[in-house]
Amino acid sequence: MAAHSAVLSMSKIIKPFWGGHLGNTVKVFGTTLTSHRNKSSLTPPPAKYGGRHTVTLIPGDGIGPELLNHVREVFRFSCVPVDFEVVHVNSAVETEDDINNAITAIRRNGVALKGEQNAYFQQSTAVRSMYTSLDLYANVMHCQSLPGVQTRHKNIDIMIIRENTEGEYSSLEHESVSGVVESLKIITRNNSLRIADYAFKLAREKGRRRVTAVHKANIMKLGDGLFLQCCREVASGYPDITFDSMIVDNTTMQLVSKPQQFDVMVMPNLYGNVVSNVCAGLVGGPGLVPGANYGHVYAVFETATRNTGKSIANRNIANPTAMLLASCMMLDHLKLYDHASSIRNAILNTMNETRLHTADIGGQGTTSEVVQTIMRFIQSKGQLTSEY
């Protein structure tokens, strides 16, 4: 009895000392437990603790670390309730431990923000396995012409949905006889149906009118034929959305002459790689387009193009737009819509109104200048910001 009252009196002392913090912990803990039980219905904002989300951060190589530092800077400035758990993946070492740690961290937190990986490092099958073991089956990229950026084509607005786990990237290769190598491309009915379903759902959600499947079924009759058939099956369930298909070489040709004709595109892995890079180039380059990898349970956000092949690290000239827009996509995923819109608007205002551009889009601004301008825009909108 005495002990009991002692505990009670202790908690009375502790509670005001910690503010509402301890109390919130108990509340949230309870919420997290119940949400785990209901996980099958929705993907809830994971790893929420004390009202703050924890997100795995993988800095990567090249310009990845500096861009992600800018993301953290902007988040800190705008008081975004997100904490980052940093996991380094050392590209120089070829063991799989690092990437496995990263995968575990992503499983724990549910969401990750990733910097670009050194192209050399991509040789490790472990990196591919991140997408397959986390079952991040849909890679989504939204390419939009930005009014402030000078490009050859205008008014582009294309969503590209790329199957992210199978196809040509199965890494199943063998040398059957000396000098003859076979590489297997796997297409399955389940994955094709799944990605087609995702594409149509997304199209409906965003109010898009048309979905185009990109394939090469005239040559790969069984493989891409199966993919096309699955798309058609799913399309029949969405009569409000027009479905058509196009062969991949014709698609690239149309993209460089009349990209305005495309709305939503869905395709297997390799064509997705090609088409997304073409579209990123059309709207102004790799510095502008964010990309997201979604699965049923996890989500990883990064820039749309995975290796740019240019070494501009640590020279303060990289374009932070793609990474910042990716972080906004992440905030949307975490249902922090207000923060996402405010940062996004600030980025677009910087790009379109002040015309402060980095070198890759023809300007002379430095990365830090662009980031400062973005933060100034956020502040001017009257939102709560931290002391500078």
Added chain:
Amino acid sequence: INNFISFHCEQIIIDNNNMQTVTLIPGDGIGPEISSAVMKIFETAKAPIRWEERNVTAIKGPGGRWMIPPDAKESMDKSKIGLKGPLKTPIAAGHPSMNLLLRKTFDLYANVRPCISIEGYKTPYTDVNLVTIRENTEGEYSGIEHVIVDGVVQSIKLITEDASRRIAEYAFEYARNNQRNSVTAVHKANIMRMSDGLFLRKCREVAENYKDIKFTEMYLDTVCLNMVQDPTQFDVLVMPNLYGDILSDLCAGLIGGLGVTPSGNIGANGVAIFESVHGTAPDIAGLDLANPTALLLSAVMMLRHMGLHDYGNKIQTACFDTIRDKKVLTKDLGGNSKCSEFTADICRRIQDLD
């Protein structure tokens, strides 16, 4: 004026009047009308070409294998040079694609597409000057597919040492013979380590023998990204089948589409077939609306391959002048003249040039 100084000027059949025989395959759809346009232009230019028309619709030979008609094969084997119009390729049908069959019959291992911006036909991209050389026999287009279990399909991509070495050698030879500065190998060896790795290794080995040509390697996605932003940075590109298909069409799109892009297929034993790569356009077949430019430029490529540079230059100049003038353009080039009017204008210019 662009100089496609060519390679392989040997083994050309010369008959009595110094005329050289070329097997002409008119093709389907608009094929016959553009072929006759080209023949008319060649006649006006007085080019020493004797055309031997042949049909290549697939027939089932002894043993049940699909093959091209024997008279076509015989003609090609004798003349060694062919000019081909568009052929129908059905999607998911019974017999293999005709183009594929031709490739297999004559072992056409290299598909060469020079993409040069046409002055007078404006596209968002100017100053494009590159050549795509695509391995044409294996890779993703081996046609080997299986259904492993219901709902799981496997397609096999085949890369062999011999084919990779052969295409790399052709690419460097072409670069040397046409005064090009660099050859870039396009691959995805970071993902397909063994197959594209083998291709890349062979390219590197061959590059050792051609120290005068600069050799670089680039990932497919990086090439795509940079190609649409700044195509002037590329010179000669060499790559396996699928990437070549995609990239060569991408580059054709940069200069204005398949209606104006020439293409040549080089085979073993000195065989070369030049073709227009656009479709058969069944909707405008027989209506005198087709644009013969692609087939004409391929024929010019053929003339240069045969060493008849003067005729080639004359015809090309006439063609480019007509396009630049913009008075008699076909519909796809932005005008509304007929194919015959376009052809007549080129013929007139050739006569004026003489």
